Amino acid sequence: MMEFALLLFVSAVGLAVARASRLPSVPLLIVAGVLASRILPIEGEILQDVLLLGVAVLVFTAGVELNPKRVGRQRRLALQIGVTQFLLLGLLGAGVGGLLGMGLEAALYLGLALTASSTLVVVRILQQRQQLFEPLGRLIIGVLLLQDLMIILAIPIVSRLPDGGGAVLYGVTGTIGLLAVALAILRWVGPFAVRRITVDDETLLLVVLSILFVFLGGAHLLQLPLVTGAFLAGLALSGFPVNLLVRGQLNSVNDFFHALFFTALGAFLPLPSLAELGQAVLLAGGVLVLTPPLVALIAERAGLSARPSISAGLLLAQTSEFSLVVALLGVSTGQLPPAILTVITLVTVITMAATPLLATDRVNWALMRYHPSRRRTGKGAGHTNHVVLLGAGRNGVTLLEMLLITPNQVVVVDDDPALISRLDHLGVDAIRGDVSDPTVLERAGLDQARVVISTVRRTGDVIPALEMARRGERHVPVLVRTFSHDEAEQVRALGGHPVLYSEAAAEEFVHWLDEGAAPDLDEDPI
Amino acid sequence: MTDVEILRDLGFILLGATAMALLARVLRIPSILGYITAGLLLGPGFGLLEVSHSVEIISEVGIILLLFIVGLELSIEKIREVGKVAFAVGGAQMAVTGVVVAAIAWAFGLSGGQILFLGVALTFSSTVVVVKLLDQLRALDTRHGRIAVGILLVQDLAVVLVLTVVAGLAGGTEPTTSELARDLGGAFGGTLVLLVAAVAAARWLLPPIFRWVAGQQQALFIFALSACFVFVVLSEWLHLSVELGAFLAGVSLAQLPYNHDLRRRVHPLMNFFVAVFFVSLGIQMELGAALEAWALVLALVAFTLFLKPPLIAHLVRLMGERPRIAMRSGLTLGQTSEFSFILGALALANGLIEPELLSIVGAVGLLTMGISSFSVMNGNRLVEAMESRGLLRYLAGAGGDGPPLPTGDDVGSDGEAGEADEGDAERAPTIVVGMNALGRAVVKKLAERGHTVVAIDTDPEKLEDLGVRTVLGNAEYMSVLEEAGISSCGLLVSTLQIEDVNRLLAYRARKLGIPSVIHVFDRGIEEELRGLxxxxxxxxxxxxxxxxxxxxxxxxxxAP
Structure with missing residues (x-):
């Protein structure tokens, strides 16, 4: 019991440091585990048990989250980016493995480990930015889900390689068989059970965990890795509403094993040698440097505009918790030397810790400067009594459509080259530039405008526009999209006109309620 | 990673538990009985499984989490309220029960040592079974629930003392009076240290730490569990029971505003671990010898089921509680304890008793735990039936009118906490989930129009200054919605920017026949929401x- 308590306590310390440093919890839990195992008596047996149960729960939960609905309309794009990134990074990783003198199987494991990006880290960042359900967020979720799926499908192949082609074929057939069972449950059994049977929370949890163990047993019988069974069990429960009903029960179990698993993994690892540290830094550097341009290039070729393309690249530039699962599996089957597990874990720690520092607006904007766009400026200058639209994202585009049917001259300012290029083709006067850059605002003739509308996400970016608008002889009215009362106050203090979206929606809601609460779903003109 | 023994064991245990829990649901019997039966089938029945060290640890974690949840439910004030009753009744009941059990054993011709062992081992009631059932009934916070838990904790304290004595006897040499006094003094002193630590932690240490971490759900959860296990380790170090440590950790956290949310989050984890505990209990049973001594087993079972409850009820009534509360407290404690197995195993390992006696203790434990779970689950109906047949008359003159009932239970309800009824006076409230800028604006406008509003969020800071009833918690948990009064609400509004939870809320509202209003920020899912x-x-x-x-x-x- 003492060892278990210690492990839990070390996890709490790791989470506390993550909280204080605002870094992702996974690398800090691992580091806490590594350090703790040097000074505290944490034995191997409990670590083995926690790692086994942790892997099963972690991968199972990832399977439950595998709902294509979360990707929305970005499925095709996610498929293009996901598959290309998986293949390119996988080949690159395996190639590096070969150069480092690894055998084929070890190199393949390394390649697989480097292909995945971390769902845990990326989802948290997207949640913090409230972008999880924006098109960019959906796209990235789609890529992550696809990566997980491809790794799970590749694992049975790689793990059976030493036993020859027949074993690989058997592994693939077994996986397909288990996948068929999972899909049958997903398609028919789950929805039927939800319609017909109502069980209390306690029984629901037991049923869910039993399904996990049935699949684990199935995978064991078919000589498949347990992660394959765990993931397919999750997949079986990933349909709506089953996934959401079980998630309430699984949250705590997952949080518990998640914290313990990464701490136990840290405690399980030997201290890296200098050579391993060097290899890890080299590989981590490769992931951090190569992923953003690679993903951005694929994304932009697939039709995404520049800023979200770069943002996607920065967000996906880390290895994953699945990389650790892959490496652990490789070590357990004897195909991967334990030293490579240490290297992969180090790469994961470094890249995960780096992600929140790199996937920021500031880095995004900095990289935008190197975007190979030919169009540098718009016409802009010379207008008077026109309408200036700052930001042509989803809100801005809707407004632009309405404005373009009026006789007003409209000038759009946005920093997305692909978007500007498209507007240019449509004959819209569009200026590429940072909305917080006074020279860009001058080119847009902001001080001569009839009205300025800002739909940019961050209120702070609008401050130069607000200052410029009241600098001249006449105050140009600036309407600014805001979310909170604090933002609205800030805008008002600078002479702008805040438009509180939350307030507008709340007023429409009470209006609907006052009108008798009749459903009015088709009234929306936007 | 290759040693999958733990996965195989857990797989068997969970599959057995699930199958029997589903069967128990069909047969309308308590799930605990299903779990123990699953264990009997897996162990003594088919010989499929033995309890490994890892499963033992999981079982122990289950008991710890169960007692932690009890602590989370009970604030220091609530404990103080029933403390006097618990100590007086707990002490007297143990003495009387011990004597009666010893008399039964003597009547069946058992030896002095055997009589003493049974008298001690069978006097206690099962904390794990009772707490699990009360939790299932949501009756932990009722008066009879609190009295029962109070008595059980007093018994737990006695258990520590008994184990101290047995451990002393197990040394081979008889302990001297001074050694015994030292051990007992140590146990009392340790309890005092733990109590002081719990109070100090609740007052000074935990509030700032938890306030700091409150915004992060996982960290809050792991911090709470860590606090629990710090107390457990401290308790072990002081040679006290882990249950006591877990309970006091829960009590110290119960003072924080997040206690309900923590309880909800610990609950699923506890359900998993406790199911493993009950199944493993069944696996370890060896009932062969008990069948040969069936008459003694039946006599002990009959006493525990039919005489112990009225005896406890009488004692509770003497402390001034109402007859119905007294009887429900008694019915709740009508079983022997899992401690009797532990004590038996310890005594057997040290050569103090024979294996046959352990088998008898096991059979009595299983039968009384199983059968009493019916009387706990149907306590209200049983008490009503007893009252209508005049069986509670013997309690009528024993005490006064009883103290006021701050939680309003035991007057007809099946034991739900009285606080949950507070919202009944308010007609069809509107529940608003998610206190972001939109949620706060919606709540404000509804309140201005005189609507009764219940606001839900996971962040305590966002629930401040709203001027309406608030519930802290994750709306993914049905219990959060229930606490907000979803069954009686007129409208469910979600202003969350979390698509999955919005879907779930729309689904739950449709299932309950409640109109819902959902925040949509991507037109792509409008159609799906319309479908809900x-x-x-x-x-x-x-x-x-x-x-x-x-x-x-x-x-x-x-303008043109």
């Missing part, structure tokens, strides 16, 4: 753009 019969879609983006267009229109931008 959402009455109105809150589209903040569209509303914002409309507002800008209105402003532009007012400024003549659209």
């Amino acid at each position: 019969d959402v009455a109105h879609l809150l589209n903040s983006r569209a509303a914002g753009v409309r507002r800008i267009l209105e402003e532009l229109s007012e400024r003549g931008v659209f």
Whole structure:
């Protein structure tokens, strides 16, 4: 019991440091585990048990989250980016493995480990930015889900390689068989059970965990890795509403094993040698440097505009918790030397810790400067009594459509080259530039405008526009999209006109309620 | 990673538990009985499984979490309220029960040592079974629930003392009086240290730490569990029971505003671990010898089931509690304890008893735990039936009118906490989930129009200054919605920017026949939400753009 308590306590310390440093919890839990195992008596047996149960729960939960609905309309794009990134990074990783003198199987494991990006880290960042359900967020979720799926499908192949082609074929057939069972449950059994049977929370949890163990047993019988069974069990429960009903029960179990698993993994690892540290830094550097341009290039070729393309690249530039699962599996089957597990874990720690520092607006904007766009400026200058639209994202585009049917001259300012290029083709006067850059605002003739509308996400970016608008002889009215009362106050203090979206929606809601609460779903003109 | 023994064991245990829990549901019997039966089938029945060290640890974690939840439920004030009753009744009951059990054993011709062992081992009631059942009934916070838990904790304290004595006897040499006094003094002193630590932690240490971490759900959860296990380790170090440590950790956290949320989050984890505990209990049973001594087993079972409850009820009544509460407290404690197995195993390992006696203790434990779970689950009905047949008359004159009932239970309800009824006076409230800017604006406007509103969020800071009833917790948990009164609400509004939870809330509202209003920020899922019969879609983006267009229109931008 003492060892278990210690492990839990070390996890709490790791989470506390993550909280204080605002870094992702996974690398800090691992580091806490590594350090703790040097000074505290944490034995191997409990670590083995926690790692086994942790892997099963972690991968199972990832399977439950595998709902294509979360990707929305970005499925095709996610498929293009996901598959290309998986293949390119996988080949690159395996190639590096070969150069480092690894055998084929070890190199393949390394390649697989480097292909995945971390769902845990990326989802948290997207949640913090409230972008999880924006098109960019959906796209990235789609890529992550696809990566997980491809790794799970590749694992049975790689793990059976030493036993020859027949074993690989058997592994693939077994996986397909288990996948068929999972899909049958997903398609028919789950929805039927939800319609017909109502069980209390306690029984629901037991049923869910039993399904996990049935699949684990199935995978064991078919000589498949347990992660394959765990993931397919999750997949079986990933349909709506089953996934959401079980998630309430699984949250705590997952949080518990998640914290313990990464701490136990840290405690399980030997201290890296200098050579391993060097290899890890080299590989981590490769992931951090190569992923953003690679993903951005694929994304932009697939039709995404520049800023979200770069943002996607920065967000996906880390290895994953699945990389650790892959490496652990490789070590357990004897195909991967334990030293490579240490290297992969180090790469994961470094890249995960780096992600929140790199996937920021500031880095995004900095990289935008190197975007190979030919169009540098718009016409802009010379207008008077026109309408200036700052930001042509989803809100801005809707407004632009309405404005373009009026006789007003409209000038759009946005920093997305692909978007500007498209507007240019449509004959819209569009200026590429940072909305917080006074020279860009001058080119847009902001001080001569009839009205300025800002739909940019961050209120702070609008401050130069607000200052410029009241600098001249006449105050140009600036309407600014805001979310909170604090933002609205800030805008008002600078002479702008805040438009509180939350307030507008709340007023429409009470209006609907006052009108008798009749459903009015088709009234929306936007 | 290759040693999958733990996965195989857990797989068998969970599959057995699930199958028997589903069967128990069909047969309308308590799930605990199903778990123990699953264990009997897996172990003594088919010989499929033995309890490994890892499963033992999981079982122990289950008991720790169970007692932690009890602690989370009970604040220091609530414990103080029933402390006197618990100590007086707990002490007297143990003495009387011990004597009666010893008398039965003597009547069946057992030896002095055997009589003493049975008298001690069978006097206690089962903390794990009772707490699990009360939790299932949501009756931990009722008066009879609190009295029962109080008595059980007093018994736990006695258990520590008994184990101290048995451990002393197990040394081979008889302990001297001074050694015994030292050990007992140590146990009392340790308990005092633990109590002081719990009170100090609740007052000074835990509030700032938990306030700091409150915004992060996982960290809050792991911090709470860590606090629990710090107390457990401290308790072990002081040679006290882990249950006591877990309970006091829970009590110290019960003072924080997050206690309900923590309880909800610990609950699923506890359900998993405790199911393993009960199944493993069944696996370890060896009932062969008990069948040969069936008459003694039946006599002990009959006493525990039919005489112990009225005896406890009488003692509770003597402390001034009402007859119904007294009887429900008694019925709740009508079983022997899992401690009797532990004590038996310890005594057997040290050569103090024979294996046959352990088998008898096991059989009595299983039968009384199983059968008493019916009387606990149907306590209200049983008490009503007893009252209508005049069986409670013997309690009528024993005490006074009893203290006022702050939680309002035991007057007809099946034991739900009285606090849950507070909202009944308010008609059809509107529940608003998610206190972001939109949620706060919606709550404000509804309150201005005189609506009764219940606001839900996971962040305590966002629930401040709303001027309406608030519930802290994750709306994914049905228990959070239940606490907010979803069954009686008139409208469910979600302003969350979390698509999955919005879907789930729309689904739950449709299932309950409640109209829902859901925040939609991507038109791609509008159709799906319409399919879930959402009455109105809150589209903040569209509303914002409309507002800008209105402003532009007012400024003549659209004029020709």
